[in-house]
Amino acid sequence: MKVEIVRSHGTDVYEVPLEQDSMTVMDILDYIYTHVDHTLAYYKHSTCNQAICGRCLVTLDGKPALACAHRVDPMKERIRIAPARGRVVRDLVIEQD
Numbered sequence: 001m002k003v004e005i006v007r008s009h010g011t012d013v014y015e016v017p018l019e020q021d022s023m024t025v026m027d028i029l030d031y032i033y034t035h036v037d038h039t040l041a042y043y044k045h046s047t048c049n050q051a052i053c054g055r056c057l058v059t060l061d062g063k064p065a066l067a068c069a070h071r072v073d074p075m076k077e078r079i080r081i082a083p084a085r086g087r088v089v090r091d092l093v094i095e096q097d
């Protein structure tokens, strides 16, 4: 799957193998960070990760999605992940109130 990510410096495109039947957006971001690009900034909450805190909110194909909970359709060939609305701190990290 091709994954476009709107970052602070522009849009990067990554190739991510779908190793599971269904990956969350967070699984995809973790894969990119671990295996491809260690400079990618995104919010990861080690003790939440289950749609409670709301801090991992991103925009997936134009709609808001919690990265830790939203499962990506494995049939899609391309997705686009952008920061959620708000002031961007870096890449997918937005200022939290």
Ligand code: FES
Pocket (backbone or CB within 6 Å): 044, 045, 048, 049, 050, 051, 052, 053, 054, 055, 056, 057, 066, 067, 068, 069
């Ligand atoms: S990490 Fe808390 S809602 Fe996703």
